[in-house]
Amino acid sequence: MAFTLYGCGMFKYEAGVEHDKPPYYHGHVEKEPPERHMRSHVHEPAPEPPKSDMCTADLADPTNEKDCCSVIYLQKMGPCSGSVGEEYCYVIKVTNLTNKKVEDVEVTETLPGNFSVKNSTPEMGPGSTASVAKWFLGEMAPQETREIKVCGIPTQSGHMPFCAKVAYNLPGACIDPIITEPKLTIAKSAPAEVSLCDVIPITFTVTNTGTGVANNIKVKEVLPDGLQTQDGQTDVTLDVGSLHPGESRDVALTAKAVKTGEFKNTATAVADGNLSAESNTTTTVVRQPVLAITKVASNDKVFLGRHISYDIVVTNQGDGPATSTVVEDTVPNNASVVNASQGATLLGSTVTWNVGTIQPQDSQKLTLTLNPTGLGTVKNMVVARATCAEAVSAETTTEVLGIPAILLEVIDENDPIEVGGNEDYKIIVTNQGSDTGTNIKVTCVLEDEMQYVSSSGPTTGSVSADGKTVTFEPLPTLASKANATWKVVVKALSEGDVRFKVIMTEDCLKRPVEETEATNFYD
Template sequence: MPPEERINQQIPVKLVVSNTGSGTARNVVVTDPLPARLNAVGSEGRVMRYEVGDLAEGQSKALLFMVSSAHTGTYKNTARAVADGDLSAQATDETIIRKSQLALTKTATEKQYAGRNVDYEITVKNVGDALAQNVVITDPVPDTLSFLSGSDGARLVGNTMTWDVGNLRPGASRTVKARLKSSVTGTVPNTAYAKSDQAQQVSATDSTLLVGIPGILLEVVDSPDPLEVGDMGTYTITASNQGNAPGHDVRIVCETEDNMEIISASGSTAGTVAGNTVTFSPVDVLPAKQKAEWNIRIRAKTPGDVRFTTRMTSRELQRPVMETESTTVY
């Protein structure tokens, strides 16, 4: 038998029985009981038996069969030949069956803002006891991500990142990296795969939590400006969520100076007038790319360079957003 082989490969076993005596060996029979977990190819029997017949002086007969095993280890195989007249002989040989086995690990950026880059590190290791040949790592890019770059000669085949690792000796490993760009919020899993000519494919998955942020723009516009004493005017307040996540508990409070009288307040939520101040009920949720709008009607009372101040707060804002609009009253 060959000194080494791999699992599930056909291994040739060659038995040679020879008559080294000075007469004819009659009714020669060769038997070979196979060791446990070593199986004959094409036969369910555990003992290989060959009726050779007679062997003349100096004559030899070669017998060949194939075995295989799905298990690693050292296999010692002993065959025995017998003939009439209590003639017998035996011979032993052994083979070591090895296998390459891949292990794969993957780490991803744990948490990132949507629209930012996500980094991956993938490590393949040969944890078997045989050479892993032509190792390849593949990593399909999720639909919500886009490829930016990869280390170690990464190729983008279709929408799959591919690394040709080559051969890995037992215990050897290789680490590659990739950078993708996110586009949406949510948890995005990503699975990488590794395989070789002899080893079974393995996979590893890690996920990134992509979070969004509300970006609420506060705008205040007066109309008309300038304003004559006694005339009516309108302040329009707009809160536009330009971010990629909803804003919560958005509150608007407006205040004017004594030069003006607040007549009414209306809009996306109800407003309460108290003197020179209007407080609007909160917007519970302002979705991304949506806006809320309010209008305050005023009457000009006395001339001056008047300031109209709006304050916006929300659950996500750590500080109020202030917007001041100037109006000339004459």
């Protein structure tokens, strides 16, 4: 059974044509319907529109003029006829005509009694009934168009009017001032460990994490006791300037330590508007190497000709590594180098070891052997130095002693000798040792066949009353490798195998030295 669709509100039909500007009047395919009170008395057969004909209806709110001054434009499109029991679908298009958003858009459709809704896209919203369909579209963007498709089944023949209306709200008249708030953060970095001689670089990173410009930013740092700037200050203020939102800037200072220890500290960033931020706490440990040195000689006394050996120990007693450690031993003028432990170099009279790094509480052992070149005292000094450590030294003293070794020789210059002639006896005393001989005394004994004539030498001789003993005054000293010669002249009185005896004493000798020279006196 066929029917004709009538729109409510704005409606116009022309076969095969869609219209953008309806003249806003009620109508159907052929002509205007009769007045409502006349419809029951007019019996005209419903005309059959062309099969491809579409009915449209639209409205523009609130002016009924789509092109001027309206906000929402609603357009409905559907077939102008349908059949009972067969699916009938139509479309509602809703357009925001403005260049601003429209809020709370809701389409309400009055459904005819001879139409049963099967489905819609989007689905009908809350408040929908069999006679009323509602779609809450919410906010619509400028120039946005939404489409609603409704499908259902006509249940009776006759007119099937669908009437739609739209409700909406315009956005309020608003001003939107931007309220900004700058916010500061500060991060502080410093080395975890330094040597007492190192500078301490401290860096501050100030960031504006807020939404406004932070002006007149300053970093304030009060250095803990034991730290100060290069010019001796402890209260430090650094200018940062201004920071835009999201901007960061680094400022730095260089500190130095005046003592060892652990130093903890925080900094503060301040700016206009009572802005303030506190940094993280940094901890810096200041260490220092402390050197100690010992030097031990093999003996405090040695005899000339024997070596002196030294054990040198350098220890780092501090809490920081002793880097670039150098040990220097100055060889005295009265000694020469025999050998030194590995790594040593000799330049002039200085033996040098480049030890490198000695860790805290570690030691380095070195050895040196010297040969004394003369009697006396050998003073040997060694010095150790390292980066950031005070130089230390050690000195040893060794007495170099000599040993006197006295050689006694007696020579008869003429052998054999005729009776009546004179014999010269030469007495030679030589110090073959390394030390000076002292208080050397020579005594000569003559046998009966001899008669004293004369004597000479470095000391004066005297003859005993019987003429058989010649005694020379003691020679106070005789240097090492030196000699002294005395001479005694005797006369041969009678023939025989005679002996000229010499007795010598010296302070270092435990007993006298005796030497006898044989001479043949003949007649």
